[in-house]
Amino acid sequence: MMDWNGYRDQVLAGVGAIGKISPDTTRGYATLSNAGEKTGHLDKKTRELIAVACAVSLRCDGCITVHTKAAREAGASEDELTEALGVAIALNAGAGLVYSTRAMDAFGAAAEA
Template identity: 65%
Template sequence: MLDWNEYRTDLKKRISEIGKLSPDTVRGYATLSNAGAQTNHLDAKTRELISLAVAVTTRCDGCITVHVDAALKHGASREEIAEALGVAVALNAGAALVYSARVMDAVDAHP
């Protein structure tokens, strides 16, 4: 397994480098990332739990390390994180099932 803390530190350094080379790209990302916090319809912990589920479905290690850190800082428990991950697992399984139906549709459409 990764050293997640070291990876998060290294990742932030690399993203900082990208920010110097392409500041609008990183600024745009930051705007998107902070948009939910502006409305405050969901609390920070809930947004981080959603972020972790999405990180799993998009297979983003960088997202995992950043959002685990943030989720824990916002008071998320291991149990809450595990439940959010269960949602991610179910959605990935659901997506596979939907695409399986598409395969069968393609089979039926084949001459």
């Protein structure tokens, strides 16, 4: 499918290059990324599993490769990852259903025009 390890290295190098040009941008991103760790409400493994599920929903390969590695390093199992991905799959299907109601509404509005 993909050389995820090589791709992750490329993504991190690209982010580093952006950081050299615009350090405030990457510093701001890091602040957002690390904010949840300070509350202590969720452990690192849970946050990383959520991040992977969000990455799938956003279709961000860079996020997928970074956060799957972090989830593994935090002790996530394949079964836990699969369950988190199941949530992403269900929500994406749900979003498709909800947005389908918007399409039906727009279709009805077109008949009124």
